[in-house]
Amino acid sequence: MATMSTQAVATDLRGKTAVVTGGAGGIGQALGRRFGRAGMNVVLADVLAEPLKEATRTLADEGIEVAGVVTDVTDYASVEALANAALDRFGAVHVVCNNAGTGAVSEGYMWEHDLADWRWGIDVNVLGVIHGIKAFVPILLGQGEGHVVNTCSGNGGFAPIARGAMGGPATAVYPMTKAAVLCLTESLYTHLQMTGTRVRAHVLFPGGFLNTGIWESWRHRPDRYAAAQQRRAPETTLAAVVARFEAAGARVEFSPLDTIADQVMDGLAADSFWMMGPPTPADQVVAGKAASILARGAPDYLVDVLGQDAESTSDEGGTR
Numbered sequence: 001m002a003t004m005s006t007q008a009v010a011t012d013l014r015g016k017t018a019v020v021t022g023g024a025g026g027i028g029q030a031l032g033r034r035f036g037r038a039g040m041n042v043v044l045a046d047v048l049a050e051p052l053k054e055a056t057r058t059l060a061d062e063g064i065e066v067a068g069v070v071t072d073v074t075d076y077a078s079v080e081a082l083a084n085a086a087l088d089r090f091g092a093v094h095v096v097c098n099n100a101g102t103g104a105v106s107e108g109y110m111w112e113h114d115l116a117d118w119r120w121g122i123d124v125n126v127l128g129v130i131h132g133i134k135a136f137v138p139i140l141l142g143q144g145e146g147h148v149v150n151t152c153s154g155n156g157g158f159a160p161i162a163r164g165a166m167g168g169p170a171t172a173v174y175p176m177t178k179a180a181v182l183c184l185t186e187s188l189y190t191h192l193q194m195t196g197t198r199v200r201a202h203v204l205f206p207g208g209f210l211n212t213g214i215w216e217s218w219r220h221r222p223d224r225y226a227a228a229q230q231r232r233a234p235e236t237t238l239a240a241v242v243a244r245f246e247a248a249g250a251r252v253e254f255s256p257l258d259t260i261a262d263q264v265m266d267g268l269a270a271d272s273f274w275m276m277g278p279p280t281p282a283d284q285v286v287a288g289k290a291a292s293i294l295a296r297g298a299p300d301y302l303v304d305v306l307g308q309d310a311e312s313t314s315d316e317g318g319t320r
Contacts, residue, residue, distance in 0.1 A: 013268065014039035017090040019082065021073055021132065022100030024051035026212030027151065027260055029059075031097055034261035036064030043086045043093075045071035046100070048220060065090075073100045073128030076135070083135045093139055095268065098132035099151040099204075101125050103174060103214035104164070105221065107233060110172035117173050120225035125177035129184055137188075140199045147268055149202045149275065150185045153178040157205060158285045162302040165241045170305075189273055202267055204275040207282070208255030215241060 018035040022028035023044030032042045036059055044059070046052040049070050056068030069085045072078040086093050102124040106117035129150050140146030155161045156175030164170035182203055189201040213219075215238040242252045259277070267275035288301030 013094065015041075016094035017041040017043065017086060017092055018095040018097065019043040019045065019086050019093055019136070020097040020099055021045045021071060021079075021082075021128065022151075023068075024048050024055045026210070026214065027206055027257055028097070028099045029055045030257035030261040031099065031264060032059055032066065033062070033064070034258065034265055035095065036062065036066060038265060040095070041090045042066040043082070043089065044068045045073075045082050047072045071100075073098075073131055074123040076131045079128075079131040079135045083139060087139070092143060093136060094143070094145065095147045095149065096132060096136040096140070097149045097151070097204075097264075098129040099149075100128050101151060101177075101214060103217040104171035104236070105218045105227075106171045106173050107168070107231060109169050113171065113173060114227040114229045116225045116227045117171075120221065121173040121177050123225075125174070126180045126184070129181055133184070133188060137192075137199065141195070141197055145198045147200050147202060148185075148188065149204055149264060149267075150181050150188075151204045151206065152181045152185070154205055154207070154282050154285070157182045157203070158282065159289050159299070159301055159303065161305055163304040165236075165244055165305050167244065185273075200271060200273075202264075202273055202275050204260075204264060204267075205277075206255065206260045206263075207277040207280060209252055210257070210260075211238065211254040212257070 013035070018032070018040050020028045020031045020035070020042065023032050024046035028044065028046070032044050032055070036042045042059060042064055044052060044056055044066060045068075046055070047070065052068045052070060056066055059066040067085070067089050069082050071082045083093065102121060105120070106113040132150075133148065136146075137148065140148070153175070155170075156178030160172065160175035160179075161170040185201050185203040192199050192201055215236065218235045245252050263277055264275055266272075282303075285301050285303060289299070291297070292299055292301055
C-alpha cells in the first residue's frame with residue numbers, strides 16, 4: 001500500500017517544459033513568458049487560433065523556445081492531442097497549467113440562468129481541468145516528477161460573490177465552477193501523495209482586479225453553447241464594469257499579470273499547494289466562512305463587490 005510522500009521536489013526548471021492552456025492572452029500568456037524567461041520550453045494552448053498565433057510569435061521574438069497548439073479544453077481528444085504535441089516537440093512535460101477559463105455570461109437570479117450558460121461554464125472551467133489532469137498526470141507520473149497548477153478564483157474558491165459589479169445578483173455559474181476547481185485540486189493533491197510520487201498539485205488564486213479577456217468571454221462563445229433565452233441587458237464589457245466601480249466611488253487598479261506569474265514561479269520553488277499573494281482583506285471571507293460553519297450560522301460572509309447590502313435590495317442585472 002502506498003504511503004504519503006515526503007520526498008523533496010526538484011525546483012530547477014531550466015530546460016524543462018511547461019504547458020499552459022488559455023495561453024493566448026491574460027494570465028496564460030504571462031505564465032508562458034515567465035516560464036520562458038526562466039529558461040523553460042513553453043507550449044501555449046488556446047481555442048482562439050489567431051490570438052494564439054500572435055502570442056506564440058511574441059514569445060518567440062523574445063527568444064523563448066515556444067510552440068502554440070490550438071486546443072479546445074472541453075474536448076478530451078483535443079487535450080490529449082495537446083499532450084502528444086508537447087511530447088513530440090520537447091520530449092517531456094514538467095509543468096501543466098490548467099488555466100483556460102470562461103467568465104460570467106448569465107444574468108439575473110440563478111434559477112433564471114440559461115442552461116447553456118451552465119453547460120459552457122462547467123465544460124470549460126471544470127471539465128477542462130479534468131481533461132488536463134486525465135491527459136497529463138500519467139505522463140508526469142511516468143517521469144516521476146512534475147507539477148499541475150489549476151487556476152482558481154476567490155469568487156467561488158473562497159465564497160461566491162453575492163452581488164456583482166453591475167449591481168444585480170452575481171452569476172452562480174462562475175463561482176460554482178471555481179469551487180469545483182479547488183475541490184478537484186485538493187483531491188488531486190491527496191491522490192498524488194498516496195502514490196508516493198514527486199508529482200505535485202497546486203491551486204492558483206490570482207488576486208485583485210484583472211485586465212483579461214475573461215470579462216468579455218461572450219465574444220468567443222461557441223455556437224454549440226448558444227443561449228436559448230434572450231438577454232434583458234447588453235453583454236458586459238470590462239469598460240462598463242470599471243465605470244460602475246468608479247461611479248460607486250471605488251478606484252480600479254489592475255493587478256499586474258507578471259506579478260501573478262511570479263507568484264506561480266515562487267510557489268513552484270517553494271512547493272506550495274496554495275499559490276496566493278500576500279494577505280488581503282479578501283482573506284476575511286475565508287475566516288468568516290469558517291466561523292459561520294463552526295457556529296452553524298447564516299452565510300453573512302458573502303461579498304457585495306460594490307459595498308451595498310446584498311440582502312436589502314433585489315434588483316436584477318447583468319453579470320459579474
